[in-house]
Amino acid sequence: xxxxxxxxxxxxxxxxxxxxxxxxxxxxxxxxxxxxxxxxxxxxxxxxxxxxxxxxxxxxxxxxxxxxxxxxxxxxxxxxxxxxxxxxxxxxxxxxxxxxxxxxxxxxxxxxxxxxxxxxxxxxxxxxxxxxxxxxxxxxxxxxxxxxxxxxxxxxxxxxxxxxxxxxxxxxxxxxxxxxxxxxxxxxxxxxxxxxxxxxxxxxxxxxxxxxxxxxxxxxxxxxxxxxxxxxxxxxxxxxxxxxxxxxxxxxxxxxxxxxxxxxxxxxxxxxxxxxxxxxxxxxxxxxxxxxxxxxxxxxx
Amino acid sequence: xxxxxxxxxxxxxxxxxxxxxxxxxxxxxxxxxxxxxxxxxxxxxxxxxxxxxxxxxxxxxxxxxxxxxxxxxxxxxxxxxxxxxxxxxxxxxxxxxxxxxxxxxxxxxxxxxxxxxxxxxxxxxxxxxxxxxxxxxxxxxxxxxxxxxxxxxxxxxxxxxxxxxxxxxxxxxxxxxxxxxxxxxxxxxxxxxxxxxxxxxxxxxxxxxxxxxxxxxxxxxxxxx
Ligand SMILES: Nc1ncnc2c1ncn2[C@@H]1O[C@H](COP(=O)(O)OP(=O)(O)OP(=O)(O)O)[C@@H](O)[C@H]1O
Ligand SMILES: [Mg+2]
Numbered sequence: 013x014x015x016x017x018x019x020x021x022x023x024x025x026x027x028x029x030x031x032x033x034x035x036x037x038x039x040x041x042x043x044x045x046x047x048x049x050x051x052x053x054x055x056x057x058x059x060x061x062x063x064x065x066x067x068x069x070x071x072x073x074x075x076x077x078x079x080x081x082x083x084x085x086x087x088x089x090x091x092x093x094x095x096x097x098x099x100x101x102x103x104x105x106x107x108x109x110x111x112x113x114x115x116x117x118x119x120x121x122x123x124x125x126x127x128x129x130x131x132x133x134x135x136x137x138x139x140x141x142x143x144x145x146x147x148x149x150x151x152x153x154x155x156x157x158x159x160x161x162x163x164x165x166x167x168x169x170x171x172x173x174x175x176x177x178x179x180x181x182x183x184x185x186x187x188x189x190x191x192x193x194x195x196x197x198x199x200x201x202x203x204x205x206x207x208x209x210x211x212x213x214x215x216x217x218x219x220x221x222x223x224x225x226x227x228x229x230x231x232x233x234x235x236x237x238x239x240x241x242x243x244x245x246x247x248x249x250x251x252x253x254x255x256x257x258x259x260x261x262x263x264x265x266x267x268x269x270x271x272x273x274x275x276x277x278x279x280x281x282x283x284x285x286x287x288x289x290x291x292x293x294x295x296x297x298x299x300x301x302x303x304x305x306x307x308x309x310x311x312x313x
Numbered sequence: 314x315x316x317x318x319x320x321x322x323x324x325x326x327x328x329x330x331x332x333x334x335x336x337x338x339x340x341x342x343x344x345x346x347x348x349x350x351x352x353x354x355x356x357x358x359x360x361x362x363x364x365x366x367x368x369x370x371x372x373x374x375x376x377x378x379x380x381x382x383x384x385x386x387x388x389x390x391x392x393x394x395x396x397x398x399x400x401x402x403x404x405x406x407x408x409x410x411x412x413x414x415x416x417x418x419x420x421x422x423x424x425x426x427x428x429x430x431x432x433x434x435x436x437x438x439x440x441x442x443x444x445x446x447x448x449x450x451x452x453x454x455x456x457x458x459x460x461x462x463x464x465x466x467x468x469x470x471x472x473x474x475x476x477x478x479x480x481x482x483x484x485x486x487x488x489x490x491x492x493x494x495x496x497x498x499x500x501x502x503x504x505x506x507x508x509x510x511x512x513x514x515x516x517x518x519x520x521x522x523x524x525x526x527x528x529x530x531x532x533x534x535x536x537x538x
Pocket of ligand 1: 325348351356
């Protein structure tokens with residue numbers, strides 16, 4: 013298969029003569045238009061999914077790498093002492109950039125979504141939280157636990173990785189699924205266009221043999237079909253992508269509740285990604301039609 | 314131009330042609346006769362590269378057909394005008410477009426050739442049928458259109474398979490005159506026909522060799538023709 017530049021550019025230099033000698037290809041053309049549109053519509057969502065999950069995995073992965081929390085639960089009298097002890101330990105721990113105890117207000121703010129703003133924090137035995145910012149590859153959680161158990165027995169190292177890692181894995185997996193869907197969509201599009209092109213070619217064997225008899229080159233005959241199917245696929249895909257983007261754009265935003273669904277969409281220049289779908293579809297159609305045409309032509313002299 | 318050397322052609326049903334040698338010299342005029350099913354059409358197909366011989370060699374413009382690439386075959390078709398027995402038109406194009414088809418597929422300039430095309434259409438008497446579609450034509454009109462299409466590229470060789478098969482005597486004389494005229498212009502002509510009266514009529518105008526396929530062999534026909 014030679015997908016050279018001149019072959020592709022010849023697609024766009026409309027050769028009305030070559031288009032005329034091949035009769036209208038009827039339902040196969042409509043089929044191509046429709047399947048290209050439908051598949052591109054789906055591809056937009058698969059693309060949005062993999063971009064969003066990619067962003068999610070990245071964000072969670074970054075958080076995972078950078079911060080963790082140490083929680084100190086101790087009888088009221090010891091809380092302050094143990095907190096200071098823990099901070100001292102952290103100062104000398106490799107992989108810790110900085111550590112600081114959260115203020116009462118910050119703790120209150122953290123709890124607010126669950127208990128409301130009027131929580132009498134002082135009256136409750138709330139553990140003290142220490143926010144640890146890591147550097148490099150982070151600290152050795154097991155070693156830290158051991159050292160803390162001596163100095164501040166009430167300290168619990170809350171390893172974010174415990175809950176974050178499966179989420180990152182899930183997001184990464186989803187992203188793979190998204191990319192895999194795009195691949196499947198591409199293959200299905202190629203299959204459908206091949207079927208349509210084969211049907212069109214089979215319906216036109218008589219025409220093709222007459223064209224050969226009067227001295228048409230294979231490239232002339234084949235490009236008449238290529239042009240037709242490529243342009244149909246291109247315009248179908250453009251419509252599908254347009255509708256798909258509109259649908260993504262109109263997805264209700266649920267910024268406040270955050271989470272996964274709000275992320276499904278394109279951000280910034282990522283809106284340009286869907287633009288590659290129509291040319292890619294056209295390329296797939298071009299290759300599929302050319303293969304089908306060359307095969308049909310190979311059977312006649 | 315076209316040269317057959319000890320050519321044999323067999324298909325599933327057996328041997329149809331055997332040990333045929335023939336040289337079509339430039340400017341020559343040949344008739345090819347023989348009973349129906351003798352292999353006239355088959356031999357013409359061998360002469361324009363539509364079939365490959367199962368024995369011997371066919372050389373088209375010095376090149377062995379077996380060595381021709383697909384694009385070379387296309388080039389040969391542009392130098393050999395063929396009037397097919399069943400005409401072979403594109404039914405969705407007008408008569409004028411069908412006549413111009415070899416020009417179209419070879420990327421010729423239709424505009425520049427339009428005068429030529431008109432003249433040719435007139436020459437075969439189809440001017441008022443130019444915008445009709447092939448299925449609307451009579452047998453004789455189809456054959457004249459096929460002849461016009463065969464000569465539009467001004468080919469060196471014209472191979473005509475039963476060009477007068479569907480027409481009355483008058484029309485067949487007219488078609489013959491067209492072919493004789495082309496021969497005078499230097500074209501090499503071979504006509505397959507079993508119309509012996511046509512051959513006799515032609516001999517009054519042109520120096521023609523008459524070949525006959527009989528029992529798979531090619532022979533020179535007797536002096537009665
Ligand atoms: N590939 C093939 N397969 C089957 N039969 C074939 C094949 N090639 C030729 N034939 C047979 O060979 C015979 C000769 O065919 P051909 O068309 O050459 O005859 P013809 O002399 O042109 O006859 P007509 O005068 O009726 O046109 C026919 O019986 C045809 O069916
Ligand atoms: Mg015949």
